[in-house]
Amino acid sequence: MNEGMNKWYVDAGPDSDVVISSRVRLARNFDAYPFPQRSLPEHQHKVIEETCDALFSGNPKLKDNFSLVRLKDISLTDRQVLVEKHLISKELAESNLETAALISGDEQVSIMFNEEDHLRLQCLASGMQMEKAFDICNYLDNLIADKVDYAFNDTLGYLTSCPTNVGTAIRVSVMLHLPALTMTGYIRTILESCGKLGLAVRGLYGENTEAYGDMYQLSNQVTLGKSENDIVMSIKNISYQIIEQERLLRTELLNKNRNKIEDRIMRSYGVLRFARNLSSDEALQKLSDLRLGINMGLIGELSETDVSEMVIRKRYRPRFIYKKTY
Amino acid sequence: MLCQICKKREATVYFTQIINGQKTNMWVCKQCAANHGIKIGLNSLLTGLLGIDREIQASNNIATRCDRCGMTADDFNRTGRMGCSRCYEVFYEPMQALLTRIHGNTRHLGKTPRKTEQPQTEDTQVEQLKQELQECIKTENYERAAQIRDRIKALNNVNGGRQG
Numbered sequence: 001m002n003e004g005m006n007k008w009y010v011d012a013g014p015d016s017d018v019v020i021s022s023r024v025r026l027a028r029n030f031d032a033y034p035f036p037q038r039s040l041p042e043h044q045h046k047v048i049e050e051t052c053d054a055l056f057s058g059n060p061k062l063k064d065n066f067s068l069v070r071l072k073d074i075s076l077t078d079r080q081v082l083v084e085k086h087l088i089s090k091e092l093a094e095s096n097l098e099t100a101a102l103i104s105g106d107e108q109v110s111i112m113f114n115e116e117d118h119l120r121l122q123c124l125a126s127g128m129q130m131e132k133a134f135d136i137c138n139y140l141d142n143l144i145a146d147k148v149d150y151a152f153n154d155t156l157g158y159l160t161s162c163p164t165n166v167g168t169a170i171r172v173s174v175m176l177h178l179p180a181l182t183m184t185g186y187i188r189t190i191l192e193s194c195g196k197l198g199l200a201v202r203g204l205y206g207e208n209t210e211a212y213g214d215m216y217q218l219s220n221q222v223t224l225g226k227s228e229n230d231i232v233m234s235i236k237n238i239s240y241q242i243i244e245q246e247r248l249l250r251t252e253l254l255n256k257n258r259n260k261i262e263d264r265i266m267r268s269y270g271v272l273r274f275a276r277n278l279s280s281d282e283a284l285q286k287l288s289d290l291r292l293g294i295n296m297g298l299i300g301e302l303s304e305t306d307v308s309e310m311v312i313r314k315r316y317r318p319r320f321i322y323k324k325t326y
Numbered sequence: 327m328l329c330q331i332c333k334k335r336e337a338t339v340y341f342t343q344i345i346n347g348q349k350t351n352m353w354v355c356k357q358c359a360a361n362h363g364i365k366i367g368l369n370s371l372l373t374g375l376l377g378i379d380r381e382i383q384a385s386n387n388i389a390t391r392c393d394r395c396g397m398t399a400d401d402f403n404r405t406g407r408m409g410c411s412r413c414y415e416v417f418y419e420p421m422q423a424l425l426t427r428i429h430g431n432t433r434h435l436g437k438t439p440r441k442t443e444q445p446q447t448e449d450t451q452v453e454q455l456k457q458e459l460q461e462c463i464k465t466e467n468y469e470r471a472a473q474i475r476d477r478i479k480a481l482n483n484v485n486g487g488r489q490g
Contacts, residue, residue, distance in 0.1 A: 029411065031411050033410075034394070034395040034409055034410035035395075035407070035408065035409060035410055037405075037407060037409075038395045038396075038397065038409040038410060116407070138437075142440060145439040145440050146440060150439045151410075151411035152438065152439050153411070153414060153434075154434075154438075154450065155432070155433060155434060156414060156425070156432070156434055157434025157436060157438075158434075158439075159408070159411045159414050160408075161408055162406065162407055162408075163408065163421065163424055163428060164428055166414075166429075166434075167429065167431075167434045167436060168435075168436035168437065170436070188327060222428075222429045222430065222431070223429065224425060224428075224429035224432065224433070225429055225430065225432070225433055225434070225435055226431075226435055226436070227435050227436045227437075228436045228437055230435075
């Protein structure tokens with residue numbers, strides 16, 4: 001993969017004090033073949049081949065930007081790295097079908113082949129940039145649709161393996177860093193109201209994971225009966241309400257308990273710098289404090305993107321922090 | 327938050343149960359969830375929701391197997407996954423009921439793939455144009471609104487001509 005290329009997370013993006021990243025995912029299936037679980041290996045190969053052809057024939061520049069990774073060709077460790085970078089799902093890494101992923105050099109875009117659906121197009125962007133992520137997905141989707149007949153029905157929209165994705169087959173999500181809401185316990189009320197509004201709240205690594213390091217992923221559940229734009233806008237609106245709450249609380253915490261907050265943050269910074277053994281849970285919690293400290297202007301020598309990079313690339317070993325600060 | 331069943335461990339599972347339209351929400355820990363047979367994951371929640379009873383279906387001469395990929399209603403009830411695009415036609419009615427329960431809606435309102443735009447009926451086109459018109463009026467984009475209005479008029483004329 002293009003290791004030298006700047007990755008998407010080196011820019012902080014808008015509203016980066018609270019919003020870590022935005023993500024849009026489209027699920028698509030070929031009409032010609034049964035969905036992956038019921039398809040034959042030759043169908044699965046065709047899906048990969050025909051998609052690459054649709055995207056790259058007559059578009060050599062695009063081709064240079066992507067690398068095709070066949071999961072069977074790489075080690076378990078390498079698959080794990082792709083999962084941690086959110087470029088492929090755990091399910092894809094563990095699948096025994098002919099799976100592959102097209103990954104862009106900046107690691108912003110990935111297309112998963114033969115996961116639950118034939119195609120899963122995903123785009124990540126730093127901070128609050130859902131529209132940007134959607135535009136990129138949309139562009140690639142149109143390129144493919146020019147050459148491939150999708151499983152699509154006028155009434156039901158895009159047909160997917162799981163009925164929960166039918167319709168727009170879009171999943172819009174935003175990763176929020178909510179330490180103040182978590183610390184004060186207000187987060188519970190917020191999570192409950194999100195549930196009532198039809199939004200799913202998950203931890204850092206998607207479905208069925210806990211909220212490590214005060215990071216919460218908000219995403220839409222309903223995909224049928226709303227346009228893509230409506231879905232993006234509703235997630236965005238709700239996110240901004242939560243973001244405002246988090247900001248207010250941070251200011252209040254700092255005004256009322258400056259000593260306590262500063263102490264907590266600097267302790268965490270100390271642990272990250274000098275500890276020799278950290279479990280990933282502990283590291284994520286300390287990194288959460290560190291990120292808060294950077295936002296509050298307590299730690300000038302590091303930036304939010306340094307923390308994002310450490311979380312995403314799992315490089316939170318003390319040595320890395322040394323390297324960043326000296 | 328503590329688990330609402332054992333009241334000892336930290337709750338990690340938010341559990342919603344809907345029985346006959348009655349909704350109950352609970353925060354429980356993983357152990358209690360397992361002990362009470364609450365299976366975690368979307369798959370298990372969907373299972374059985376298609377509500378196809380094989381015997382009733384067979385006696386009423388309703389398909390229980392997709393003629394293209396071979397998926398049966400039992401397969402769906404077990405996995406929560408459809409087999410191919412044809413399954414959505416074969417299991418049309420139970421699927422409508424399931425989709426209403428999941429999404430509260432059974433009509434797609436979003437993007438269509440470029441190529442299928444052609445065979446789209448005038449009716450859905452008019453519907454989409456009307457929505458776009460509303461948005462243009464909201465954003466005071468009157469130039470585009472006028473274009474859309476003319477397009478709707480043209481499409482309605484086509485429809486009217488056909489009916490007459």
